[in-house]
Amino acid sequence: MKKVLIADKADAICERILKERGLEPVVKTGMKPEELKACIAGFDAIIVRSATTLTKDLIEAAANLKAVARAGSGVDNIDVPACTEKKVVVMNTPFGNTVSTGEHAIAMMMALARHIPQANASTHAGKWEKKKFEGVELTGKTLGVVGCGNIGGVVVERALGLKMNVLVYTPNMTAERARKLGAQMAGLDELYQKSDFITYHVAMREATKGLLNKEAIAKMKKGVRLINCARGGIMVEADVKEALLSGQVAGLACDVFVKEPATEHIFFGMENVIATPHIAASTKDAQVTVARQAAEQIADYLLTGKRTHAVNGDKL
Ligand code: MLT
Numbered sequence: 001m002k003k004v005l006i007a008d009k010a011d012a013i014c015e016r017i018l019k020e021r022g023l024e025p026v027v028k029t030g031m032k033p034e035e036l037k038a039c040i041a042g043f044d045a046i047i048v049r050s051a052t053t054l055t056k057d058l059i060e061a062a063a064n065l066k067a068v069a070r071a072g073s074g075v076d077n078i079d080v081p082a083c084t085e086k087k088v089v090v091m092n093t094p095f096g097n098t099v100s101t102g103e104h105a106i107a108m109m110m111a112l113a114r115h116i117p118q119a120n121a122s123t124h125a126g127k128w129e130k131k132k133f134e135g136v137e138l139t140g141k142t143l144g145v146v147g148c149g150n151i152g153g154v155v156v157e158r159a160l161g162l163k164m165n166v167l168v169y170t171p172n173m174t175a176e177r178a179r180k181l182g183a184q185m186a187g188l189d190e191l192y193q194k195s196d197f198i199t200y201h202v203a204m205r206e207a208t209k210g211l212l213n214k215e216a217i218a219k220m221k222k223g224v225r226l227i228n229c230a231r232g233g234i235m236v237e238a239d240v241k242e243a244l245l246s247g248q249v250a251g252l253a254c255d256v257f258v259k260e261p262a263t264e265h266i267f268f269g270m271e272n273v274i275a276t277p278h279i280a281a282s283t284k285d286a287q288v289t290v291a292r293q294a295a296e297q298i299a300d301y302l303l304t305g306k307r308t309h310a311v312n313g314d315k316l
Pocket of ligand 1: 049050071072073074075097230281
């Protein structure tokens with residue numbers, strides 16, 4: 001019987017489906033790299049979320065590995081070239097958590113506009129600081145969406161419903177997609193110059209590393225508010241902090257950090273930063289969907305060879 005390691009916390013449906021399909025799931029979460037290395041050769045497939053990092057070293061030790069499934073979208077915690085070299089297919093579930101992630105970005109934008117976390121903490125502390133928490137309206141304001149794939153698209157549609165003007169930037173964006181979404185296409189500089197709020201929905205790759213940096217911030221409106229529910233590495237955190245201190249950036253809502261788990265950080269304690277612990281996709285709905293999809297994709301591949309959302313499919 002083929003064995004599948006569920007290496008990160010996933011909804012119970014994942015294990016159930018693997019069993020129903022005649023595979024042997026083994027749930028072992030929170031393993032240190034050495035522990036994982038010691039047992040990885042015993043598995044035909046591995047399912048991860050974001051907690052486990054599958055390095056080249058681990059992939060090389062995985063003598064029987066045929067497939068890796070990422071219950072989520074980002075595959076930056078998996079050494080995909082190392083998998084490709086070993087003919088291991090890597091699949092993700094790119095649509096399973098897009099709505100949850102997009103909704104979190106919208107919630108972060110609203111929280112930024114009305115200082116909701118800060119006002120909540122102050123009110124619980126018995127301070128009644130009514131004057132301190134004057135916010136801004138979203139209606140009529142311009143939202144810049146950098147990266148308009150599945151998640152960016154969800155954000156655009158919701159923001160239009162909030163009566164915002166929406167500018168989108170994505171390399172290779174077609175006029176047809178922008179028209180269908182009802183958004184306006186813009187160059188990145190134009191988006192930076194015109195937006196009151198900017199939200200990032202790009203994948204972490206070489207081209208997006210440090211995209212949100214000093215130079216980008218200098219092109220933005222003074223008092224812009226930023227939302228990052230994508231990846232910490234797309235911003236130069238020290239540059240963003242400097243801009244938050246100077247007032248060039250009025251507020252940051254941030255779900256992701258360069259180093260995670262982030263238990264200490266240069267943003268922590270800043271009044272104009274709202275932080276959440278990489279929970280944009282953490283809804284019951286999304287987690288059931290991605291766990292189910294990852295299990296089905298692994299079962300399909302191991303039992304029939306069918307590949308779904310294989311990120312290295314063209315290279316195997
Ligand atoms: C993703 O890449 O799917 C999201 O960031 C959520 C996650 O990492 O679990």
